[in-house]
Structure formats: C-alpha cells, structure tokens
Amino acid sequence: MKRILGLLIVAIMMSGSGAFAAETGPVAPTASLGLTASNIWMMVATFLVFIMHLGFASLEAGLTRSKNTVNILFKNTLIPAIGLLTYAWFGFNLMYPGTFNGYFGFAGFGLPFPTVEGGFLDLSYNEGYTYWTDFLFQGMFAATAATIVSGAVAERIKLSSFLVFSTIFVGLVYPVVGSWKWGGGWLDSMGFYDFAGSTLVHSVGGWGALIGAIMLGARKGKYVDGKIKPIPGHSLPLATIGVFLLWLGWFGFNGGSVLSADPALVSLTLVTTCIAAAAGIIGAMAATWTISKKPDLSMVLNGCLAGLVGITAGADQMGLGSAFWIGLIAGGLVVVSVMAIDKLRVDDPVGAISVHLVCGIWGTLAVGLFGAMAGVKQFTTQLIGVGAYGAATVVAALIIFSLVKMTMGLRVSEEEEFEGLDVGEHGLEAYHLALSPASKDSGI
Amino acid sequence: MKRILGLLIVAIMMSGSGAFAAETGPVAPTASLGLTASNIWMMVATFLVFIMHLGFASLEAGLTRSKNTVNILFKNTLIPAIGLLTYAWFGFNLMYPGTFNGYFGFAGFGLPFPTVEGGFLDLSYNEGYTYWTDFLFQGMFAATAATIVSGAVAERIKLSSFLVFSTIFVGLVYPVVGSWKWGGGWLDSMGFYDFAGSTLVHSVGGWGALIGAIMLGARKGKYVDGKIKPIPGHSLPLATIGVFLLWLGWFGFNGGSVLSADPALVSLTLVTTCIAAAAGIIGAMAATWTISKKPDLSMVLNGCLAGLVGITAGADQMGLGSAFWIGLIAGGLVVVSVMAIDKLRVDDPVGAISVHLVCGIWGTLAVGLFGAMAGVKQFTTQLIGVGAYGAATVVAALIIFSLVKMTMGLRVSEEEEFEGLDVGEHGLEAYHLALSPASKDSGI
Amino acid sequence: MKRILGLLIVAIMMSGSGAFAAETGPVAPTASLGLTASNIWMMVATFLVFIMHLGFASLEAGLTRSKNTVNILFKNTLIPAIGLLTYAWFGFNLMYPGTFNGYFGFAGFGLPFPTVEGGFLDLSYNEGYTYWTDFLFQGMFAATAATIVSGAVAERIKLSSFLVFSTIFVGLVYPVVGSWKWGGGWLDSMGFYDFAGSTLVHSVGGWGALIGAIMLGARKGKYVDGKIKPIPGHSLPLATIGVFLLWLGWFGFNGGSVLSADPALVSLTLVTTCIAAAAGIIGAMAATWTISKKPDLSMVLNGCLAGLVGITAGADQMGLGSAFWIGLIAGGLVVVSVMAIDKLRVDDPVGAISVHLVCGIWGTLAVGLFGAMAGVKQFTTQLIGVGAYGAATVVAALIIFSLVKMTMGLRVSEEEEFEGLDVGEHGLEAYHLALSPASKDSGI
Amino acid sequence: MKMVSAIIKHFKLDEVRDALNKLGVQGMTAIEVKGFGRQKGHMEVYRGVEYEVKFLPKVKLEVAIPEEKLEEVLKAIQSTAKTGEIGDGKIFIYNLEDAVRIRTGEQGEGVL
Amino acid sequence: MKMVSAIIKHFKLDEVRDALNKLGVQGMTAIEVKGFGRQKGHMEVYRGVEYEVKFLPKVKLEVAIPEEKLEEVLKAIQSTAKTGEIGDGKIFIYNLEDAVRIRTGEQGEGVL
Amino acid sequence: MKMVSAIIKHFKLDEVRDALNKLGVQGMTAIEVKGFGRQKGHMEVYRGVEYEVKFLPKVKLEVAIPEEKLEEVLKAIQSTAKTGEIGDGKIFIYNLEDAVRIRTGEQGEGVL
Numbered sequence A, B, C: 001m002k003r004i005l006g007l008l009i010v011a012i013m014m015s016g017s018g019a020f021a022a023e024t025g026p027v028a029p030t031a032s033l034g035l036t037a038s039n040i041w042m043m044v045a046t047f048l049v050f051i052m053h054l055g056f057a058s059l060e061a062g063l064t065r066s067k068n069t070v071n072i073l074f075k076n077t078l079i080p081a082i083g084l085l086t087y088a089w090f091g092f093n094l095m096y097p098g099t100f101n102g103y104f105g106f107a108g109f110g111l112p113f114p115t116v117e118g119g120f121l122d123l124s125y126n127e128g129y130t131y132w133t134d135f136l137f138q139g140m141f142a143a144t145a146a147t148i149v150s151g152a153v154a155e156r157i158k159l160s161s162f163l164v165f166s167t168i169f170v171g172l173v174y175p176v177v178g179s180w181k182w183g184g185g186w187l188d189s190m191g192f193y194d195f196a197g198s199t200l201v202h203s204v205g206g207w208g209a210l211i212g213a214i215m216l217g218a219r220k221g222k223y224v225d226g227k228i229k230p231i232p233g234h235s236l237p238l239a240t241i242g243v244f245l246l247w248l249g250w251f252g253f254n255g256g257s258v259l260s261a262d263p264a265l266v267s268l269t270l271v272t273t274c275i276a277a278a279a280g281i282i283g284a285m286a287a288t289w290t291i292s293k294k295p296d297l298s299m300v301l302n303g304c305l306a307g308l309v310g311i312t313a314g315a316d317q318m319g320l321g322s323a324f325w326i327g328l329i330a331g332g333l334v335v336v337s338v339m340a341i342d343k344l345r346v347d348d349p350v351g352a353i354s355v356h357l358v359c360g361i362w363g364t365l366a367v368g369l370f371g372a373m374a375g376v377k378q379f380t381t382q383l384i385g386v387g388a389y390g391a392a393t394v395v396a397a398l399i400i401f402s403l404v405k406m407t408m409g410l411r412v413s414e415e416e417e418f419e420g421l422d423v424g425e426h427g428l429e430a431y432h433l434a435l436s437p438a439s440k441d442s443g444i
Numbered sequence D, E, F: 001m002k003m004v005s006a007i008i009k010h011f012k013l014d015e016v017r018d019a020l021n022k023l024g025v026q027g028m029t030a031i032e033v034k035g036f037g038r039q040k041g042h043m044e045v046y047r048g049v050e051y052e053v054k055f056l057p058k059v060k061l062e063v064a065i066p067e068e069k070l071e072e073v074l075k076a077i078q079s080t081a082k083t084g085e086i087g088d089g090k091i092f093i094y095n096l097e098d099a100v101r102i103r104t105g106e107q108g109e110g111v112l
C-alpha cells in the first residue's frame, strides 16, 4: 500500500505545475448578475452534494458493526479526497474532453488556471456557473460513485485494496463512461436520458458494488448452514442521520443538475425529488410491514433513498403523480430486492446494490414510462443505456478487482474479520463508552 | 393499521392523475433575475426547514431512552413523508384556498401542473418564488407541526395510532387553522400578527402535544408514590446535534418567511433570530443554574429552542434589544415551565409543550409588547389569536385522539412499554454496541 | 460564577436600549439586484460558519472521554451565545471602529438600528451585504476563536472559569487584535495578508489554546512515569461528523470572506479550499501510516482540518497546485506536531494547537511562499504579522488565565476529574445506554 | 458469609435494593447481564429475515451477607422481585470464604 | 448443584448454547467481560503513541446445573468453544449452595 | 484453588494488574459493574428534579489462583487498590472447585 501511495504522490509531484497548471493569481471581479445568481445556486448545490459524503459515512457506519466503524469512516473520509484530487488531475478532462469520438477522449492532465480574459469565469464560459464551480460540482459527484461501492464491500475488504480500487474506479472508470452521456458521447447522441445520474452515478456505483460483494464473498457468519443470519447495524440513529443528510444532499444532486438557477425548472425538480423520497418511504413501509409484519426502520431508510435514486434520471421530466409512483414503486422494490439479494447469498451489509443499482435501473427506465419523454422509443434507448453502462462497468470492475486480488489480496484474514477491521487495519477502536446507567427503567 | 394504510394508498391511486394533475413535461426556462435570486433564497430556506426534521428526530431520540429510539426515528422519518404527500394532495389547497369565507375553504384535490403560460412560474405568480417553491416551502413547514407532537407522546404511544393522528393533524387541522391567518382568513383581517408561526406552527403543535400527553398519561415509572422520578435521555450528543440543526433550520424558518430575498428584511430577521436564540441559552442557563445549582445541558438546549420559538412571531418587527429580551425571558420561562408541567404530572419527555406551546404563546404576545407593533390594541388581537388557535386545536386534537383511542387504542401494553417500543413495535433495536474499553481512566 | 453571570446580565440590562439601540420597526424592502444576490451568498456563508459550532462540538466531544461529554457540549453551546451577544454589545464596534489609530478603536456600545435612509441596508453600505448580514457573518466568525480554546483545555477546566475566559477572549481580545488587519489597522497598512483568518481566527484561538493547556497542566493519567499514555476519544463517529461539518462550514468561512458573490473569486476560493482539505487528508494519511504503521483516523481527521486552516490565509491567492502543496504539507505537519506537542508534555486532547496554531502559522507564511503574492517581502510581512498576533494573544491569554486562576481557580478537583466533569459540574451524564447485543458476532 | 446472586428484571432493581437496605444490608453490586431460562427470548426482524434474540437483558445483583441474614434476604428479594410471570429470574447462593475491605484491610464478616 | 462459569470467545456463544440446550440445560446467563490469560492483548496506536490493550473482550457464560450433569456440560463447552488457539478461554466450577426461582419461590435443584 | 473477586476503582485497574502480574498471576477477567457500600452515590439533577444515583461505576476483577498464593494476592490487591477513601472497594474470596483450559481440555491448578 505504502509503495502505491508513494508512487501516487511522486507522480503528482512530478506533474507539479504541469498537473495543476499555470497560476497567475487572483482574478478581477466579474459582473454579470445572472451568472452571479446562478453561480450561487450551483455553489449551494455543490455544498449539498458534498454533505452526501457525510451522509454515506453515517449510513454505512450505522448499518454495520461497531468493530468495523473506524474502517468505514476512514474509507468515507478518504473517498472525497481521492475523488477530488484525481478529478482535478485527470478525471474532469476525461469526462468532458470537448469534441471527441464519443467513446473516449482526454483533454490532458491538470486543470488550466482559467482567466476571465480566457473566458472561463464569465458568461462566455457558461450562463450558469464558472469553470471552477463546474469542476467542483462535478468533482463532488464523481466521488459519490466510489462511496456506493464502499457500503457493499464493508466489514471484510482490505483497506489498501479498497483505496486502490476506488482511485481507479473514480479516477478512470466513472469519467470515461460518464463522457458517453454527459460529456456528449455516443449515448447522448442516441437520445439516452439521465438527468442527474440514476445510471451514470448510481448504477455505475451499484455495479461496482455488486461485483465487489460477489468477489469478496459474504461476511463470516452471515450464511450459516444454509440459513441467513442477520447482522444488525450497530447504530440506527447514525443511519438515520445519514439518510436525512443524503436527502438534503439530493436537493443539490438533482437541483444542481439543472446547471442553472432557472426558477421554474429547479423548483419543479426539487418538488419531484421530495415527492419521490416521501413516496419511497411510504412504499418501503408498506412493503416491510406487509412482508415482515413489523415495520423495519432500516428498510424505510433504504426506501427513502430508493425513491431518490429512482427519480434522479427524470426529475425534470415528471409531474407530481409520476414522481409519486416512481418513488412508491422504488420503495417497494428496494425491500423485495434486499431480501432477494440476500437469498442469492450476495452479502450487501447496507443494501447498496438494491438502492443504487436496482433503483438506478428502475429510475432510468421510468423515464421511458412516465412523464414528458414516455414512449416506446425512449424506453428502448433507456434500455440500451442501462445495458451499455452495465456491461462496461461490470467488465471494468471485474478487471480492477481481479488485478487487486492478484497483487495485494482483497479480503482481510478470518482472524482480523472476527476481531474487527478497526483493530486490524487501524489499531483503533471507534467507541470507548463506559457502561452507563441502563435505560431499561432501572436505577443502575 | 395496514387497512388504513391500504385505504390511503388506494385513495391516492384513484385520485391518480386527478390528485397530482395533468403533466405536460418540463417547462421552458424563465428569465427574471429578481425572481431567480429570490427563488434561490426560498429554496435554501426550504432546505433549512427540511433539515429541522433531522433536528427533531435527533433531539427527541436523544432525550428519550434507547429502548424506544427506533420508534422515534421511525416516526420522525414518516412525518415529512406524510406531511408532504397530504400537503400535495389537499393540505396546500386547504391552507391557501384563494378567496374564501375566512374560516374554511378548499381549492380542490391535487396540485395543478403549473405552466409558465399559466403564470405560475414567473413573476406573475409572485416576485419571490415559483408555485413549486411555494408549495415545497409551505409543505416542509406543515410537517413540523406534527413532529412537535411526536416528542411529547414518545415512549408510550402506539405507532399506528400516532401515524393516523399525524396524518389527520397535519393534513387537515394544521392547514385549516393556518388558513385563518396565512391563508388570508378572519384572523388576518382582524390584524393578528404571526410572522413565521409562533402560534400557527409551534402553538398548534404544542396544543396537540399537550392533549396527547394528557390523554396518554405518564410513562410507567415517571411518577411513583407521589414523587417525580427523572428518566434521563439516552444520548445528550444526539440531543445537542438536534438543537444545532434546529437553530440552523430556523434561519430558513424565519428567514424564508420574508417570502423574498429582500436583503434588509431577511438579514434583520436572521439577526433577531440569532440574538433570541443566544439570549434563550443564557436565560435557561441562568435559570437552571440558579434553581438546580447545576447547569443542566438539556435545559439549556430547550432554552435555545425557546428563544427561537419566542422570536418567531415577530422576528421582522424587533430590534436587537427586543429580540434579546424576548429570548432571555423565553429561556427562563422554558425552565420554569418544564418543572411546572412535571409538577402537574403531565409527562412530556422532551419538553415539547414548554418549548413550543408556552414559548409559542409568549412569542405571539410579545409582538404586542415589544418592537414596531407594540401596543394595547395589538396585544389584545394577539390574545384573541392565541385563544382562537388554542380552542380550535384543543378541540380538534381531543376529537382525533378520542376517535383513535376508541378504534385502535392509543397506548402500548405495559409489557411492551417495559421492554421498549423498539422490540415491541419494530422488532429491532437501535444500538448493538459491544462493551468497549471504558472511559473512566481504566486500562480495560 | 453566579455572581459574574449576574453582573453580566445586569450590565446588559442597564445598557438596555443603549446597548442594542433605537428600534424603529421593520424597514421597507430595498431593491438592488446585485445586493440581493450577494447578500444571499453572504447569508448562506453565515449559516455555514454557524454550523461549524456544531462541528467543533462534535469533534471535541468525540475525541474526549464520555465522562466529560456533557461539559464539552455545554461549553460549545454557550460559546456561540456568548460570542454573538458580546459581539453585538461591543465586539463588532471594537473590531470595525471606522477610522482609528490602527491599534485600538471603539465605535461605542451597542449596534445602531440601521435604516435604509441611513444607508445601512442598501448599496450605500456595501455592494455585497447589508449591515445586519455583515454583523452576523462577523459575529459567527468571532465565536469560533473561543471554540478553538475549548478543545485544548477540555476534561479539566472549571466550567465557570472557562466561561469567563471565553467571554473576555471573544469579547475583547479577538476584536481588538482583529482590528489591526480586518479593521484596517496597522498590520493592514503594512501589507500583511490574511484572507479568511489563518492568523486572525485560527492562530489567535490556537495561542489561547496553547496557553490554556500549559497553565492547566495535563489530564491526570496522561503522562505517567515518564511515559505518554493515550486517552482515546470516546466516539470516532461523532468526531467524523464534526470534521465533515467543519469542512462544510469552511465553504462559508473562506467563500464568505470574499465578501461578495463574485462568481470567479468565490468559486476559485471554494476550489482551493477543497483541494487543500483533500490534500491534507492524504498528507496526514501518508504521515500516520508511515510513522505509526497503522493509519490513524483521528489523525486523518486532523489532517483535513489542517489543510483547511492552511489554505485559509491565501485561499483567494492560490492556484490548484499551490493549494495542493499547502494542504499536503499541513496534513503531514499536523501529525508531526501532535506527536511533538505530546512529547513536550503539553496535553491537548483534540489536537487544537497543532491544527489551529501550527497550521495557522504555516498557512499565513504560505502566502509569502506560494501563489500570486509569493515573495521575500511578503514573506517578511507575514512573519511580522504572525509574531505580532502571537505576542499580543499570548500576553492577553496569560493575563486573563492568570486572573481567572487567582480569583476563581482554573482546574477542577482531582476527584472531580476522575469522576468526570459531567457529574461534577452538571450533575448529568451524557449517555444512558443499556448493555445491548454485542457486535462481536455473538448471539447475545 | 454467603454471596447471594440474584438475576432480576431491570425495573425491579429499585424495589429490591430498598427492601435489602431495610434489612440492614449495606452494600451490593449490580451487573448488566443477558440470560434466558423458562422465558425464551423473542423474535426480531432485520431486513426481512426473522431471527430469535435468545438472551434477554437482566440485572444481576450480588450481595454479600452474614450467614444469619440469608433467610430474610432471600425472602426479601424473592417477594419484591416477583411479578408472577416467567422471566422473573433466579437467585443463586454461594458460600463466601472471606471478604476484605480494601480501604482498611479489615477482613471477615465485619466488612459487609 | 454446581455453577459453571465459562469464559469464551464471542462468536462461539451460539454453538455453546446450542450444545448445552441439547443436554437439557434450560437456562443460562451471559456477561460481557474483558480478560487475558496466556493470550496477551494487542497493540493499538492513538495519535502516534503505541500502547497495549491488555484486556480483550470475551463472553462469560454462567450455567447452574445439577451435579450429575457436570461432566457432560464441561465436555460440551470445552469441545464446542475450542478453536485450538490461545484465547479460547477457561471454565471455572463453583459449588452452588442453593437456587431459588423468584416467580414461585421454589428452591433446590428443581428450579434449574 | 480460590477465586478472588475484587471490586475496585477504575483508575486503579492498571496498578492492580501490574502488581498481580509481578506475583506470577497469568490471567484475569474484568467486568464493569455498579455498586455501593459505605460510599453512598451522589445526587444528579435532570430537568429540575434532583435524584440520587445510587450505584457508582466500579470494576470487578476476577482472578483464579492456587490456594497458596491467596495471602499475597489479597495483600497485593488491597495495597495497590487502596486510596484510603470510602469507595475503595471490597475483595470477596470463593472456593473454586475446578478449572478447565478450553484450548487443551486440561483441568486443575495447572491451567491458572
């Protein structure tokens, strides 16, 4: 690990000025009011997407065991760092290469230091945001794809292996396949629609999660003698904080994807997003209450996210009715999917595959079924997009995980798994709580 | 419960397109800069009000026992979902019915799909926000009223009964009484003033909380042999997170209630809000330190909220001095009130009645005592408003709670209460923490 | 304590209207679009700086023992209250006295009630924000300086002594030394540069932290028989939440320091801020992994903050490459510094001195080494600034702490320290968790 | 000397302690435990999978007493901790060979 | 009557419990403990300082049984809790003078 | 064999453990408990209501030893755990009938 890290750092050093390019100091204020307003909106959206990383960290930590909590928090702290740095170094220029062949393009290492004269920071770059805002908003997005994988492989993957996988996944895979649509590539030309990333972010992350979970195998003790043994998460308050922060973040994730502060479009997007989240909660509650006889909070939390992932592809194309149905179905779907994936003996501690992959696909297809773009032709195109992203990401994830497995190994030792990754990988425990007065009505 | 849920869902289905209305796809960008800027502000305010739901969830969970934590988180996750959906379906049109008799009006089920041509999404709807932003901001508000009740009835109310109560309370009671003032009804005509809802939101929620707490009776073990036995909350860090998030949310709650981004008015409102919160903290600290000899964190947290609730009715009418006094008095008041309500054997685990009802009334009356509107006439009008909302909400809450009690029962069994609602209602526990190294200086 | 509190309150009362000045009721809407937009941005920045207080509360509580958690949360709740009220009463007018001798000036007690006619609330005050927004943004800043001290003196300082110290430190010391640069004083004239407060906020807080930690001495059990005994924090999830919230807050801390919504400048600032935070994480990870063989999450969290503190002085003067190097070095520096300070037997439970003082100095000097202002002359000026702030703050902190020590005592009794300040100072414990099912794979 | 170890329900702890105090018992130690006996645990559901939580939370109360108090102590615990339902708990009695008060170093029955 | 107190690894608890249930043992009590024996703890690092965590988490299982079951109970615990590595734990056997079922007040072996 | 069960203050644990190690004691088990004796708890306040927290946190240290070590072990614990103030704790001594090492199945004094 250290060697790889070293290489990374040296590489960054060598590309020094090259990587991050010429600096000419601060720029003079520019003054277009429309740009100013829209840019404020895009910055706010960026903050909201940023806070999703805390959302993921909290959710994943909450739904896993306390002996692996430091490890999860560590990974989720590293991911935005890795995501932003690789995106600055090459990811942004892979994803938005300018005119290219539609499949792969690269605008070179490092970001230019944009100048007003160069037209990067005023209206000539864009009416909605400056070059820097563009980069930061997109960079925050990029990092979320890797975070999704983190949850599914939790409690058993080696820290260094995960960091290497994530660096490649977020640095190369995500931007290249992303360029096919958002970079103006072949799927964009074909009419594929994915407003804010049901497929480009969530399914891509979800496919990585699926491959990771399969290649790692289940956590010890999860499937014993043919029976599924639940491994409850260690803190549902933490998980709940995570989901509320993710919903909050989605205001920026979807609302920012309008790429301007256009009042009508942004506010519509926010409303469909919230209606779908609310419907996802209701859908999951109905499903879990019916199936399990008791309403499972962890499922309802997944249901909220399911609704959000579901609406993401078409958040700007739906009315309230459509948003409601998309969310409600996503909420039900996620419950069934979590149970089905468990039956298939794929161990996904936090439900990442169900939330991001299954509902990501559902949301992408829903663009062809509901709202303004509904139609057979669009549905077919959506199917093609789903398939193309699935194929590409699965292949990429298989290759990266296999290489990592061969060179550094993927999984911690059985002993470390029992003892917990916190002690094994970090030599540090997450909690040091003295036994305190009980909360079972006793006077102790 | 399931039956009721079923009915709800079927009802929504039937009113399908009717409910959420015609969809004509995304709208073309509109372009008024003033609207764009103000709409950004109102969207930000909406996010802030949204995050109050996480604030309430954290605060209520933190101040109750860990055996009921899942239940509280569940309720607080459901409330925004129920709130938004009922508000979309009929609440918004009950609260803002257009021209009406001043007491009750209804603009029909479902929201129209507004169009630019129809004048909903540009300046002809409003200078401050679009139709969608309006709905979402108001919808987030609506849900907070139900959340207030949740805290006071915690640790003993049946989940299904609470969900039915909340649905009716937030779907019908809140919008109808709300229309009397914000919908332009009879109290508005009379000159009653409630800027952001000391009465319309907080007292309304607080009255519901009072009736609920009385009808349910105290938690087992709270009042034993004529003595008050404290039942400490299980996590003060969680409670503190909750209060900071609520203060954060209040920037949107009060700041957004300006209904535009007018720099002078919004920034004054934010300053009075913060000064009152700060003074509430000081007031509660002084009171608890004096009365109990030790400064109680849970009281100081309540004091912060007390200051915020207190300033809410007149946040745009006060100078800094007035804001300070309103907050300071609210902070002292909440401490005295918590103790007094406990002496009356009304068991309110989180202090919701003291914070929202008592300080809501205080804040509403303070409009007649401090600031720009101070005067005998205004004070009288404020009193009438307080009385009208009190009477109406008490009657409504009594009816709903009684009906629920008769049909489904209100309270869990004694056994379930001992064991905890988490296991009883959800079959799930909030924490799975191994005993970990102590934090009492020992080497274990 | 009570007496001091009483005095404070009486004093505030006496200065009643004087303190908070004339009130003339709400002001009429003003209508400059540029001001409206910029003011929205500054308000958002204010919210973000506000949420840093929750970040500090969480981080400090997480990195200390659970027997002192209530105490830490209490202090961190009081600090913004004290900060805002003293700033309103005199701090703001000390820091921005208008034309003055460059060393000390005072514009009088209390804030005027600004009017549009007076030119406070429209473009004649400022193009970027109203008078109120200005006050609130600056007030939120002020309070952070005291919070920094809180972490370093945690787990042993008397509550009342800390509150008195903080009131004076944030009310007098911070604004007076702040006026030397941001108030247009002598260091400003000299060309000293500190964009958002690496020195003015972080080093000032850090010097206070250093003096406090030295004067208090180490926690019992920290240095025993010549050996350092680690005292692990009680909740790393809480600490992680804290750091993410602080990063979030820094968007406002640095982004708001542009003092307008200028798209180019603000977005550049946000990007350098994020790149430095990311690089700080990587730098700390590399350092801790190399030195300790295991990657320590608490160090990586400190590394993120180190990067943020480091970039703060020159966030608007750097390109991406410079931001990266400043952050990376800060991340490494903080790890080394934490270990060195521990070797010097200065007990800083949360690493506040390393993060805020050491990296604050580093960031201030970096303005002379990197970016647009780099140069020997600037570097010398930066050194002078660092020295001046160091000397002034050290002297001030020494005087205040000594006076407090002589009059009220600084440190709790040994017994109270063992038992915990929560029980000792507050009579309240932070957690009441029943022993719950283990998370070590067992069926209990 | 005897060591009486009683496994009881949490909410009975206060009552039992008061009853023992009345008998002149001056000290005791409580420990959070999980157990089962005739009372068999309950089902929980997590993510669609039902499973049995076999161990239920109880408090174990340890009281060292002089032999002559044994009878009345047992009776006091049994009658106050009883609700009449399964899960009420059990009392175990051990022989205690000696006891030391750490503060003074005294030994024997006098330290209890 | 005997009280068997076994200190075992967490993840062995289920197996041990099942084995005991098969022998007709109808109740037991589990307690989270920390301990060390031949197994010596491990090093952790916090903020650059290495230190030894001496006590490792274990479960202590207390089972009251009639004397005649002692042999088979010991065997059952020993064989199921064993992994063969140090840290597997220890079993301690005490004499139990009496036992009371709180619900009914019954005493003696019958209550186990 | 004897089982020595010492209830001590948390911050004394390290010292006591070291003292016992020096005597050749090779294993022990620690349990977090709450208790009271002559030391009576303290008052806390919550939301304006004062109440007594009766049980204070302590550590219970269980050490199984061969009989011949009993005297010196008691002495070692008593002298290191002592601060001289009430609340220092108590030591209880039980007879231990047997001990088993799970890893090997060995029995008797040799396993301690």
Ligand SMILES: Nc1ncnc2c1ncn2[C@@H]1O[C@H](COP(=O)(O)OP(=O)(O)O)[C@@H](O)[C@H]1O
Pocket (backbone or CB within 6 Å): D007, D034, D035, D036, D037, D038, D039, D040, D056, D058, D085, D086, D087, D088, D089, D090, E026, E027, E028, E029, E030, E062, E063, E064, E065, E101, E102, E103, E112
């Ligand atoms: N044989 C036993 N050995 C150890 N502890 C036991 C035994 N039987 C019961 N217990 C403890 O006593 C508690 C109460 O047992 P319970 O099933 O309620 O007994 P009863 O059948 O008398 O109602 C259990 O939770 C367990 O902790």
Ligand SMILES: Nc1ncnc2c1ncn2[C@@H]1O[C@H](COP(=O)(O)OP(=O)(O)O)[C@@H](O)[C@H]1O
Pocket (backbone or CB within 6 Å): E007, E034, E035, E036, E037, E038, E039, E040, E056, E058, E085, E086, E087, E088, E089, E090, F026, F027, F028, F029, F030, F062, F063, F064, F065, F101, F102, F103, F112
């Ligand atoms: N002498 C002892 N007294 C009390 N408990 C002991 C003793 N020896 C071991 N233990 C307990 O047994 C556990 C297992 O000990 P371990 O070192 O694994 O034994 P072994 O040497 O047989 O592998 C320890 O963690 C401790 O809790």
Ligand SMILES: Nc1ncnc2c1ncn2[C@@H]1O[C@H](COP(=O)(O)OP(=O)(O)O)[C@@H](O)[C@H]1O
Pocket (backbone or CB within 6 Å): D026, D027, D028, D029, D030, D062, D063, D064, D065, D101, D102, D103, D112, F007, F034, F035, F036, F037, F038, F039, F040, F056, F058, F085, F086, F087, F088, F089, F090
């Ligand atoms: N009779 C007893 N039975 C069980 N445990 C006891 C008894 N007396 C004291 N203890 C335990 O010993 C601890 C220390 O008691 P303490 O009051 O400090 O004793 P002392 O009077 O010797 O100072 C108590 O907290 C309790 O856990």
